[in-house]
Amino acid sequence: MLEKNKAEPMYLVKEDCLPEALIKTMQAKDLLASGAVKTIHEAVDRVGLSRSAFYKYKDGIFPLSKLERERIVTLSLMLEHRSGILSRVLALIAGLEGNVLTIHQTIPLQGLANAVISIETSSMGERYQEMLDTLDALDGVRKLIVIGQG
Template sequence: MADRYYVVREDILPEALQKTIQAKEMLASGKATTVHEAVDRAGLSRSAFYKYKDGIYELNEMTQERIVTIAMDLEHRAGVLSSVLGLIAAKEGNVLTMNQSIPLQGYANVVLSVDVSQVAGDASDLIEALKGQSGVRKAAIIGRG
């Protein structure tokens, strides 16, 4: 069965859904830095937040899903790719695809497609963080979709 969507006025939503929206807004704006802090401020349980967070969005938020293609040159060392993926996850990015070349002259080219719709700030902030990561020689956005 295909997903079905509805437009519903906020005041008739159950309280848990309204508080989920509040918690997501706090996280997106930086007013809360962790899920624990956001749900605590909103007066919501973490389990309710995780139950509803991927199913409720403001109408304009639905159109803001952003996918960027990032190209990087990574040192051929144990743990470099893992730390890059960890950084992206910590910034709330979601890796959709990944291609890596065979390392030549100590570096491998890695191209990632990343959903950055949940990343706080602009995708360029993520690129700057990647450039500062140990083992990353170059990082750039090469496409948006």
């Protein structure tokens, strides 16, 4: 049974539709990321934005190219304690061009073990949902929960 955390809605919006404060926040973030300025104070001064507006919006706006490059999902899987199940999960992820970043598996109790796997999915493209559906249906996977995406 696949369960997804309820995430806040996201929108793809053309820049000319955004309020000036959001555009300037992105400009300030770009200055910081490029090293053109060293502090947030310098960045907001250069683009003509208040620090309070920067702090209000900085965690809510990102360039689309960054979101495409850095797509990471964390899954929690309840696995039956049988030989080869985790290997099949990892092979499926790799076969769909997912890059496993971390794995943590608990000691099996009452025939089940929990595995938490973080996967970089930017190379998967449209196959992301296929991965979730196939993992959820895989023999030996009792439960799959998406516990984080970013």
